[in-house]
Amino acid sequence: MPSFSAHDGTTLAYRVFGEGPPVVCLPGGPMQDSVYLGDLGGLSAHRQLIMLDLRGTGESAIPEDAASYRCDRLVDDVDCLREHLGLDRMDLLAHSAGANLAALYVGQRPERVGKLALITPSVMAVGITITGDVRRGTAQLRRDEPWFPTASAALEAIVAGKATTDSFQAVSPFFYGRWDEAARAHRAAEDGQKNKEAAAVFGAEGAFDPDTTRAALARFASQVLLLAGEVDLNSPPRAVAEFAELFPHAKLVIQPRAGHFPWLDDPDGFVATTAAFLE
Numbered sequence: 001m002p003s004f005s006a007h008d009g010t011t012l013a014y015r016v017f018g019e020g021p022p023v024v025c026l027p028g029g030p031m032q033d034s035v036y037l038g039d040l041g042g043l044s045a046h047r048q049l050i051m052l053d054l055r056g057t058g059e060s061a062i063p064e065d066a067a068s069y070r071c072d073r074l075v076d077d078v079d080c081l082r083e084h085l086g087l088d089r090m091d092l093l094a095h096s097a098g099a100n101l102a103a104l105y106v107g108q109r110p111e112r113v114g115k116l117a118l119i120t121p122s123v124m125a126v127g128i129t130i131t132g133d134v135r136r137g138t139a140q141l142r143r144d145e146p147w148f149p150t151a152s153a154a155l156e157a158i159v160a161g162k163a164t165t166d167s168f169q170a171v172s173p174f175f176y177g178r179w180d181e182a183a184r185a186h187r188a189a190e191d192g193q194k195n196k197e198a199a200a201v202f203g204a205e206g207a208f209d210p211d212t213t214r215a216a217l218a219r220f221a222s223q224v225l226l227l228a229g230e231v232d233l234n235s236p237p238r239a240v241a242e243f244a245e246l247f248p249h250a251k252l253v254i255q256p257r258a259g260h261f262p263w264l265d266d267p268d269g270f271v272a273t274t275a276a277f278l279e
Helices: 040-045 069-083 098-108 131-140 147-158 164-169 181-193 196-202 210-217 237-244 267-278
Strands: 004-005 011-017 022-026 049-054 090-095 113-119 224-229 250-255
Touching: 004 022, 004 113, 011 069, 022 069, 022 098, 040 267, 049 069, 049 196, 069 098, 069 131, 090 098, 090 267, 098 113, 098 210, 113 267, 131 147, 147 164, 224 237, 224 267, 237 250
Parallel strands: 022 049, 022 090, 090 113, 113 224, 224 250
Antiparallel strands: 004 011, 011 049
């Protein structure tokens, strides 16, 4: 895998899929090996995808300073990648928790970003609250699924603050538009792809300043796509719509029957929407 050196000397790796103008892709997790993104359902047929393994994940090295896993400190890593690629400006795509990093990058270096695509984004960096009622309402869209009673009971435990490891495992079907063999395999691989120490630091105190980030996003002049999954429990459409309102030039798309990984649920639909925006 190609690699480059971060500002502190940590070696960071990235995957390359496809040809054409590059799009830098930031994974979620938080702090998960970018391999889970695949080639985003075939988006690599339209653009070259540069999939960054954040420090301490995938093929990237573990840094000497664990505090450098904090989201705001990862901004410099993204800029080092941009410089390594020789790009004055770059189109940026971020999934889930990676959207927090993208928002901070835009806040600090807006002139370095062309188009911005936020896929089923986390909303921590901008201080949007997702209530238990919103999650319950999203969950009810799946009430006819055979796994719903068990998953719904686990969701209630999570919302009530009584979650166990089993609870988080039991709600997994809510994150996929179809809880089929492919979805179960995708979920099973997740635990081995995450750096749990890094994930615990990612959103630590001081990582986010929502008021400052919101003010910066309100000045961002480029085009923005926010794509939500209709049945995504993690990033419900209502929260993603609120996120979209923070940008002056944002387009909100809700992918029907999609969960948190829309390129798995409907690759053709996802690619059509995302490729058209990036072009």
